[in-house]
Amino acid sequence: MKDGIVESYTSLDNSISIDVAIIGAGMSGALTAYYLRNSGFSLAVFDRRHVGMGSTAASTAFLQYEIDTPLTKLSSYVGPVNAVRCYKACRSAIYDIESICKKLKPSFDFHIRPSLHYASFKKDKNDLFTEYTLRRDHGFKVDWLESGDVEKMFRLDAPAAILSADGGEVDAYLLTHALFKAVRAKGHHIFSNTNITDITHHKHGVTLTTAAGLNIKAKKLVIACGYESQKCIPKQIAQVNSTYALVSESVQEDLLWHKNSLMWETATPYMYFRIVSKNRILLGGKDDFFHNARIRDARIKRKTEMLLHSFSQKMKQIPLKADFSWAGAFAVTKDGLPYIGAIPERPHTYFALGYGGNGITFSVIAAEIIRDLLLKKKNNKVHLFDFNR
Numbered sequence: 073m074k075d076g077i078v079e080s081y082t083s084l085d086n087s088i089s090i091d092v093a094i095i096g097a098g099m100s101g102a103l104t105a106y107y108l109r110n111s112g113f114s115l116a117v118f119d120r121r122h123v124g125m126g127s128t129a130a131s132t133a134f135l136q137y138e139i140d141t142p143l144t145k146l147s148s149y150v151g152p153v154n155a156v157r158c159y160k161a162c163r164s165a166i167y168d169i170e171s172i173c174k175k176l177k178p179s180f181d182f183h184i185r186p187s188l189h190y191a192s193f194k195k196d197k198n199d200l201f202t203e204y205t206l207r208r209d210h211g212f213k214v215d216w217l218e219s220g221d222v223e224k225m226f227r228l229d230a231p232a233a234i235l236s237a238d239g240g241e242v243d244a245y246l247l248t249h250a251l252f253k254a255v256r257a258k259g260h261h262i263f264s265n266t267n268i269t270d271i272t273h274h275k276h277g278v279t280l281t282t283a284a285g286l287n288i289k290a291k292k293l294v295i296a297c298g299y300e301s302q303k304c305i306p307k308q309i310a311q312v313n314s315t316y317a318l319v320s321e322s323v324q325e326d327l328l329w330h331k332n333s334l335m336w337e338t339a340t341p342y343m344y345f346r347i348v349s350k351n352r353i354l355l356g357g358k359d360d361f362f363h364n365a366r367i368r369d370a371r372i373k374r375k376t377e378m379l380l381h382s383f384s385q386k387m388k389q390i391p392l393k394a395d396f397s398w399a400g401a402f403a404v405t406k407d408g409l410p411y412i413g414a415i416p417e418r419p420h421t422y423f424a425l426g427y428g429g430n431g432i433t434f435s436v437i438a439a440e441i442i443r444d445l446l447l448k449k450k451n452n453k454v455h456l457f458d459f460n461r
């Protein structure tokens with residue numbers, strides 16, 4: 073809302089043939105196209121909305137390697153070795169975004185931020201400590217804070233917390249536009265208002281059909297349609313939930329906390345907050361475990377009150393007034409990891425599904441893996457996120 077439609081791309085108006093078609097012009101499609109922009113493949117990206125107007129526009133854009141499933145729990149799903157490798161892949165993704173932002177012309181605003189994961193209740197402290205020791209033992213830069221330290225550094229009322237050095241923040245919507253600008257500068261095509269209604273698979277590629285009846289022939293296809301990708305996959309791989317967010321009016325600078333850290337808690341669903349421009353607080357959470365846009369949107373007012381109330385319980389010194397509130401859909405998987413790669417039912421096709429609360433770091437990993445699969449390069453992360461894990 074703040075930035076409006078940054079750049080408007082035209083819709084497709086004639087049938088075309090290209091090497092790689094990407095459906096979805098959100099963060100995942102943008103990063104995949106960016107990673108492929110110098111690959112030698114001709115690319116075209118299609119979106120039925122405007123660029124970045126899916127989940128990407130709703131994103132609160134916390135960049136954290138700590139995915140929604142704690143390392144301790146993820147180890148029980150995928151084994152301790154793979155769990156640590158997933159966490160490390162997410163941590164690298166934060167720094168990959170930083171380096172992409174530096175390379176963009178003009179360079180794009182990105183900040184490394186510490187991330188504070190605080191215990192919501194006393195009963196959470198032991199599990200949080202186990203999580204801390206596991207991460208510390210695997211080389212993550214983490215500190216354990218007792219209640220008094222949390223109070224002193226963050227003015228937050230919590231029994232204990234893990235302070236991680238490696239987090240980041242970015243404007244997801246503007247970054248998506250900046251990436252597409254760089255992709256277009258290399259001669260590739262981006263089409264908005266172009267709804268792909270059918271995909272046919274052939275021996276040597278795919279044909280996409282648009283709602284306007286045009287055909288797109290491509291040797292390879294990348295599906296980056298966010299939670300809407302589910303309809304292209306024969307089995308149910310994720311549940312779509314609703315989530316709520318608000319941005320506050322500006323608050324007094326001297327009331328803010330240690331190094332503009334990203335803040336989140338152990339409760340499920342969790343509340344999270346960070347400081348954005350002009351000392352506003354971006355606050356989110358109070359998820360519902362269903363997805364019905366009409367019911368969800370009718371709850372925004374109530375959820376805003378609930379978020380403000382929960383925030384005031386924790387950060388008593390900051391009087392918060394909501395300036396703008398919204399809701400969005402996000403998909404969650406059983407283990408909290410994204411699905412990236414191919415399925416036998418859809419030949420010549422790769423999925424970039426950045427599901428979960430850390431979708432943006434997953435989008436980076438998806439872009440890197442899909443580039444390597446298309447270029448037939450070895451990538452040792454493939455099996456961590458594939459559909460058969």
Ligand SMILES: Cc1cc2nc3c(=O)[nH]c(=O)nc-3n(C[C@H](O)[C@H](O)[C@H](O)COP(=O)(O)OP(=O)(O)OC[C@H]3O[C@@H](n4cnc5c(N)ncnc54)[C@H](O)[C@@H]3O)c2cc1C
Binds near residue numbers: 096127130316
């Ligand atoms: C409120 C909220 C807060 C979030 N906070 C965070 C956060 O703090 N940190 C984080 O890392 N992640 C967060 N996420 C998740 C993150 O925003 C998403 O994972 C990410 O934006 C997904 O990007 P995407 O490109 O995969 O999907 P999307 O942005 O949804 O893009 C998919 C695109 O595909 C298009 N499309 C779908 N079907 C078709 C079709 N048939 N033809 C043509 N186009 C089609 C859609 O129009 C859409 O633009 C949040 C999400 C929400 C909703």
